[in-house]
Amino acid sequence: MTLIHPVEHCCSMADVRRNIDALDARIVALMAERSGYMTQAARIKHDPAQIHDQARIDFIVQRVKAMATAQGAPAAVIEAAYRAMIDASIEFERGEFQRLRQEG
Template sequence: MSQTNEQRPAIEKTAHCASMADVRRHIDALDDILVPLLVERGGYMTQAARIKDSEHQVRDEDRIEFIVARVRERAQAEGGNPDVIEAIYRSMMEAYIAFEHQEYARLRQQGE
């Protein structure tokens, strides 16, 4: 039984590119998918800031390490480099933690 495009590891979906224009076109197309997902993910940081009782709850080291382990495993399964994915996720999570702190303060200032 052959695998469909959706079942193949992500690395196998990478198209052969003959030029930098091809590379950039594919990257731009992926960014068009990634940015809305990242914005949606950020919306959940606002939800978390609303739900948490204390600003000290914003940074959750156990959750960070759980996410890192999860995405490293997923990167490996998709044929990617787990170290690169971990670095991206750690950076992204730091940015979202800073955003959540801002949202926590904003929401409390507004009385929510």
């Protein structure tokens, strides 16, 4: 198992937390960007039934599990995180779909 992005050697929990906090800032920025695309999807889709696309979900989950394995990350953890993010994204997109139609 080869890590594509090896982690920094930490000598204390403060080092660990500092690195995790920095990663969290990057993750949140990426999730915010991803949310912007969910708003775009809500604008583009014509039918609320299109919001939940099980085939797309399955594709994403399989792809990120493979990416996790390739990077030496625990695929089960990545899958669980992605499934939670996808579920939340679907709910966000539903809200955006309704909001955009109400705004006309």
